[in-house]
Amino acid sequence: MSETIEEKIKSYRTAPFDARFPNTNQTRNCFQNYLDYHRCNKALSATDQDVAPCDWYQRVYKSLCPMSWVSKWDEAIESGSFPGKI
Amino acid sequence: MAHPSQLGFQDAASPVMEELLHFHDHALMIVFMISTLVLYIIIAMVTTDLTNKYILDSQEIEVIWTVLPGLILILIALPSLRILYLMDEINDPHLTIKAMGHQWYWSYEYTDYEELGFDSYMIPTQDLSPGQFRLLETDHRMVVPSESPVRVLVSAEDVLHSWAVPALGVKMDAVPGRLNQTAFVASRSGVYYGQCSEICGANHSFMPIVVEAVPLEHFENWSSLMLEDA
Numbered sequence: 001m002s003e004t005i006e007e008k009i010k011s012y013r014t015a016p017f018d019a020r021f022p023n024t025n026q027t028r029n030c031f032q033n034y035l036d037y038h039r040c041n042k043a044l045s046a047t048d049q050d051v052a053p054c055d056w057y058q059r060v061y062k063s064l065c066p067m068s069w070v071s072k073w074d075e076a077i078e079s080g081s082f083p084g085k086i
Numbered sequence: 087m088a089h090p091s092q093l094g095f096q097d098a099a100s101p102v103m104e105e106l107l108h109f110h111d112h113a114l115m116i117v118f119m120i121s122t123l124v125l126y127i128i129i130a131m132v133t134t135d136l137t138n139k140y141i142l143d144s145q146e147i148e149v150i151w152t153v154l155p156g157l158i159l160i161l162i163a164l165p166s167l168r169i170l171y172l173m174d175e176i177n178d179p180h181l182t183i184k185a186m187g188h189q190w191y192w193s194y195e196y197t198d199y200e201e202l203g204f205d206s207y208m209i210p211t212q213d214l215s216p217g218q219f220r221l222l223e224t225d226h227r228m229v230v231p232s233e234s235p236v237r238v239l240v241s242a243e244d245v246l247h248s249w250a251v252p253a254l255g256v257k258m259d260a261v262p263g264r265l266n267q268t269a270f271v272a273s274r275s276g277v278y279y280g281q282c283s284e285i286c287g288a289n290h291s292f293m294p295i296v297v298e299a300v301p302l303e304h305f306e307n308w309s310s311l312m313l314e315d316a
Contacts, residue, residue, distance in 0.1 A: 013181070013198065015182055015237075017177070017178060022176070026265045026266070031263075055240065059198075062201075063182045063197055063198050064265070066195060066239075067197065067203055
C-alpha cells in the first residue's frame with residue numbers, strides 16, 4: 001500500500017504469494033490475472049485513463065501461465081470465441 | 087543421482103529433503119527396534135520347552151503394551167506433522183519456472199522477464215559422452231540459481247506426467263489443463279537428476295529431468311545466452 005503501482009512493477013521479481021490462491025492448484029491464479037489484465041485495459045481505456053497500472057496483471061499472468069495457454073487465449077480473444085467475461 | 091544398488095535416499099540438496107531424510111531415519115530406527123523385539127519374542131516362544139497353563143490375564147502387561155505403542159506413535163506423529171506443515175509454509179519465490187510435460191520430453195519456460203522457453207530431450211544412449219549417465223542426461227538442463235526459493239508450476243500438454251527430483255525432495259503431478267505449484271531451495275550448487283513419475287506411454291522411462299543449480303551470476307549469464315540462441 002505504501003508502494004505505488006509503478007514502483008511495484010519496476011521492482012517486480014516474480015508473481016508474489018496471492019492469499020486468494022493458497023493451495024497447490026494455481027490454475028485459477030493464472031486465469032484470473034489474465035482476465036483482470038484484459039478487464040483493466042478495457043475499463044481504463046473506456047474512460048481514457050492511463051492503462052499502465054494494468055501492467056501488473058500482465059507481469060503476473062506472464063509469470064504464471066504457460067505460453068501455450070496464453071497464445072490460445074489471445075487467439076480466442078481475436079476471433080471472439082474467448083469463454084471468459086471481459 | 088542414484089548409485090548402483092543404492093538402498094537409501096540420495097544426499098539432500100534442499101532443506102525440506104534434509105528434514106524428510108532425518109525423519110525417515112528416525113521412523114526407520116523405531117521400525118527396526120520393534121521388528122527386532124518381535125522377532126526375538128517369536129524365536130523365544132518357538133524354541134522353549136516350558137509350558138504354562140495357568141496364567142489367564144495380567145493387568146500390568148496389558149497396560150504396558152497399550153501405553154508404550156501409544157507413546158511410540160506420538161513420537162512418530164509429532165515430527166511427521168511438523169514436516170508436513172513445514173512443507174506447506176508460504177514461501178516468497180524469487181523465480182517462477184513452468185515445467186510442461188509432453189510425450190516424451192519436458193519443456194521449461196522462464197517468463198518472469200523475457201519469454202524464454204526450451205525443450206529438454208533425453209540424450210540417447212549411443213550419443214552419450216564418457217562419464218555421462220545413461221537414461222538420465224538431457225540436452226538442455228533446467229538451470230536455477232542456488233540458495234534462491236524457486237517456484238515450479240507443473241503442467242502437461244497431452245497426458246499425465248509427473249515432475250520429480252528426489253535430491254530436492256520434489257514430486258508434482260503434471261495434469262493437462264491444471265497448474266500445480268511446488269517450490270524448493272537448492273541449498274548448494276550441483277546437478278540433480280529425476281525421472282518422469284507417471285506412466286505416459288511408450289517412452290515414459292526416457293524423459294528425465296535435470297536441474298542444475300548455479301550461483302546467481304552464472305544463472306544470469308546462462309539466461310542471457312539462452313535468450314540470444316532462441
